[in-house]
Amino acid sequence: MATTVAQPPRPPAPPSPATTELPRRAEIRPEIQALRAIAVAIVVIFHFWPHSLTGGYVGVDVFFAISGFLITSHLLREADRTGAVALARFWARRARRILPAALLVLFVVAIATIVFVPQLNWTQYFDEERASTLYVQNWFLAHQSINYLASGEAASPVQHFWSLSAEEQFYLIWPVLILFAALSGARLAGRRRTIAIVLGAVTLASFIYSIYDTSADPAEAYFITPTRAWEFGLGGLLAMVRPPQVLKMGALAALSWLGIGMIMIAAIFYSTTSPPFPGDAALLPVVGGLAVIWAGAPRMSWAPTRVLGLRPVQFVGDVSYSIYLWHFPLLVLTPFVIDRALNDNLKVLLIVLTVVLAWLTKIVVEDPVRGTRRLTSRKPRYTFALVVIGMGVILATTAAGQAKLAGDRAKQRKEAKAVIASHPRCFGAASRDPQHPCTNPALKYTVIPTPIVAADTGNAPCTRTGRTGLVSVCAFGPTSQAKRTFALVGDSHAQMWRAGVAVVANGEHWRGLTVARTSCPYSTAVKSLVEPLRSQCVKWTKEVPKWFKRHPEVSVAIVTEHNGGTVVVPSGKSAFKAEISGYQSAWRKLPPSVKHIIVIRDTPGAPGNTPACIQSAIASHEEAGKKCALPRTTYLPPDPAAVAQSHMHDPRVQLVDVSPFMCSKRLCYPVVGGVLVLKDSSHLTRTFAETLGPYVKRRIDQLMSGWADKG
Numbered sequence: 001m002a003t004t005v006a007q008p009p010r011p012p013a014p015p016s017p018a019t020t021e022l023p024r025r026a027e028i029r030p031e032i033q034a035l036r037a038i039a040v041a042i043v044v045i046f047h048f049w050p051h052s053l054t055g056g057y058v059g060v061d062v063f064f065a066i067s068g069f070l071i072t073s074h075l076l077r078e079a080d081r082t083g084a085v086a087l088a089r090f091w092a093r094r095a096r097r098i099l100p101a102a103l104l105v106l107f108v109v110a111i112a113t114i115v116f117v118p119q120l121n122w123t124q125y126f127d128e129e130r131a132s133t134l135y136v137q138n139w140f141l142a143h144q145s146i147n148y149l150a151s152g153e154a155a156s157p158v159q160h161f162w163s164l165s166a167e168e169q170f171y172l173i174w175p176v177l178i179l180f181a182a183l184s185g186a187r188l189a190g191r192r193r194t195i196a197i198v199l200g201a202v203t204l205a206s207f208i209y210s211i212y213d214t215s216a217d218p219a220e221a222y223f224i225t226p227t228r229a230w231e232f233g234l235g236g237l238l239a240m241v242r243p244p245q246v247l248k249m250g251a252l253a254a255l256s257w258l259g260i261g262m263i264m265i266a267a268i269f270y271s272t273t274s275p276p277f278p279g280d281a282a283l284l285p286v287v288g289g290l291a292v293i294w295a296g297a298p299r300m301s302w303a304p305t306r307v308l309g310l311r312p313v314q315f316v317g318d319v320s321y322s323i324y325l326w327h328f329p330l331l332v333l334t335p336f337v338i339d340r341a342l343n344d345n346l347k348v349l350l351i352v353l354t355v356v357l358a359w360l361t362k363i364v365v366e367d368p369v370r371g372t373r374r375l376t377s378r379k380p381r382y383t384f385a386l387v388v389i390g391m392g393v394i395l396a397t398t399a400a401g402q403a404k405l406a407g408d409r410a411k412q413r414k415e416a417k418a419v420i421a422s423h424p425r426c427f428g429a430a431s432r433d434p435q436h437p438c439t440n441p442a443l444k445y446t447v448i449p450t451p452i453v454a455a456d457t458g459n460a461p462c463t464r465t466g467r468t469g470l471v472s473v474c475a476f477g478p479t480s481q482a483k484r485t486f487a488l489v490g491d492s493h494a495q496m497w498r499a500g501v502a503v504v505a506n507g508e509h510w511r512g513l514t515v516a517r518t519s520c521p522y523s524t525a526v527k528s529l530v531e532p533l534r535s536q537c538v539k540w541t542k543e544v545p546k547w548f549k550r551h552p553e554v555s556v557a558i559v560t561e562h563n564g565g566t567v568v569v570p571s572g573k574s575a576f577k578a579e580i581s582g583y584q585s586a587w588r589k590l591p592p593s594v595k596h597i598i599v600i601r602d603t604p605g606a607p608g609n610t611p612a613c614i615q616s617a618i619a620s621h622e623e624a625g626k627k628c629a630l631p632r633t634t635y636l637p638p639d640p641a642a643v644a645q646s647h648m649h650d651p652r653v654q655l656v657d658v659s660p661f662m663c664s665k666r667l668c669y670p671v672v673g674g675v676l677v678l679k680d681s682s683h684l685t686r687t688f689a690e691t692l693g694p695y696v697k698r699r700i701d702q703l704m705s706g707w708a709d710k711g
Contacts, residue, residue, distance in 0.1 A: 033317030034308035040320040055270025058285035065289045068235025085179040092380035100369040103390040110397040116336040126398040132161035135168040142223040157329035203233025214279030253303035256295035262288025322358030416448040428691025429661040431673030443674030451611035454679035460499035470540040477505025477512040486556035503693025521561035525582025526568040545589040552593035560600035579640035601657040604636040604668040625671035
């Protein structure tokens with residue numbers, strides 16, 4: 001989760017219900033089943049209507065606490081009875097309980113992805129499917145969540161498997177700890193004491209680390225197991241505490257209501273921006289869930305027992321695991337199947353379908369596999385062998401999808417290469433040259449590169465030349481007898497411009513250096529980023545002028561940035577004015593050896609569904625540029641860097657604006673002259689940047705005509 005100034009790159013996914021094997025029906029605790037029902041209900045509402053229950057993600061914490069309590073209770077009974085824990089048998093039971101339904105859903109999602117989902121999404125979806133199949137999805141998402149370029153990705157249909165991955169990792173480690181502690185204690189009393197000490201130490205260490213990492217890196221902390229282990233651990237420690245026999249029934253009823261209230265307070269008042277999560281903020285739903293468990297099912301007329309024991313509540317709790325498995329894939333995949341966005345009526349229908357599928361999965365898949373004597377009466381290795389086969393089927397399916405995608409990309413690259421080699425008229429930016437209007441009907445339905453190729457294409461290459469502190473430098477353009485040396489400065493948008501300004505470098509015989517850091521515009525305004533990225537950007541911005549002082553041969557700085565995100569706004573200023581001041585302040589810090597600062601106005605953006613629109617236009621043989629055009633006022637807003645240049649009235653700072661090559665006065669076009677403009681929501685394709693290069697050079701030549709040092 002994010003702090004109040006930085007949001008995590010992707011929204012929190014739903015929890016996995018406590019996937020603990022249930023005891024016989026007579027031994028089922030109704031309050032725990034009801035807790036499952038409450039937790040899965042608030043998670044489903046959170047995902048279907050995120051603004052109606054902003055803290056619904058806390059259901060994951062309730063489920064983790066339930067898992068910790070039930071699994072530890074089971075393991076303690078075995079340790080008391082035998083003095084040890086049979087790890088292989090335990091893991092086999094877990095596999096029979098969890099994997100059949102999970103692998104079924106993963107297989108269905110893999111097939112649905114190939115059949116219904118545009119190829120643009122395949123790489124992300126298949127990557128997450130593999131991570132989910134191998135139960136490392138939480139670590140995969142933690143890595144992706146701190147990747148700036150990945151932050152624009154939409155949720156995959158298996159993103160919710162992160163919590164199931166965390167549970168599986170808990171199931172692997174927790175029984176080993178209990179076994180180690182059990183073998184260290186000779187007698188029952190000593191064994192219990194040793195187990196309590198070991199589990200308590202691990203729980204406390206995880207809680208302390210969770211508080212630290214939630215503050216230092218909240219995007220990562222939300223997903224990883226070390227920051228979540230204490231939630232399981234508290235449930236486990238509760239399992240070692242005897243039921244509160246000394247408390248009166250009225251006190252237990254009050255405790256049960258209090259626990260439910262704590263969960264609902266968190267669900268209603270927490271949000272994705274506040275408080276930092278999990279950290280100590282997760283105590284509220286975790287302790288609330290454990291309070292309900294500890295109180296049991298008090299028999300008082302005003303106790304929640306009667307409501308919690310209602311058949312619909314118990315039914316939802318009974319199928320909560322399968323509800324968890326099915327609801328998110330249905331939510332994500334249905335718009336692709338019906339080719340339209342979901343409205344409230346459709347969402348309600350999907351919830352009904354989720355419950356039906358969950359019920360069928362439980363009675364057809366979960367219960368039969370869990371109870372079949374063909375597995376329960378045989379050694380664990382037979383269960384493990386079937387697990388490997390099931391996982392292999394999922395991995396093979398995703399591999400087949402990836403192979404098809406690779407083949408399609410190779411074919412489209414070959415076709416694009418042939419078109420470019422033919423040097424067609426009016427290609428790319430040339431088709432919108434205001435000085436030489438140009439049209440080529442042969443390019444009307446052409447899109448080069450296609451979105452699925454562009455998504456896998458990097459920026460123009462450069463050669464690493466060194467690193468000083470956080471300032472990393474790479475070179476491009478002529479390397480010998482260059483007339484001038486310039487630096488391309490900024491964030492990832494500076495890197496995307498390398499293909500365009502390389503035309504300038506080669507045409508003017510200038511040596512180019514890229515001094516850029518992803519997500520860090522060269523500005524003294526502090527960008528709202530998760531730590532440690534925020535502090536690193538502040539430090540990088542301070543180091544850049546020092547680098548220029550050490551390299552007086554660099555006489556030109558070409559600066560450009562992503563016109564997006566938010567900054568920390570000082571009191572009395574608007575965000576836009578803070579950005580303007582930030583750029584002006586940064587430029588003034590460049591030493592006098594930088595005689596010219598050229599500001600390239602940022603490019604237009606595009607919503608996440610634009611690539612899919614373009615793919616659809618290609619498939620239906622429509623003109624993608626017109627079909628998928630976007631309103632200029634929305635996707636080419638005022639650029640604070642361009643405004644900062646105009647307000648400075650400093651002859652050293654000049655502007656290059658090539659937006660007319662992408663936008664008219666009313667619309668911005670995602671395909672221009674047969675060339676795809678953006679490879680994602682904001683970054684130019686290398687091909688279009690190259691077609692813009694001559695016009696960037698033309699503008700810089702105009703600027704140079706007024707320079708005293710024409711070089």
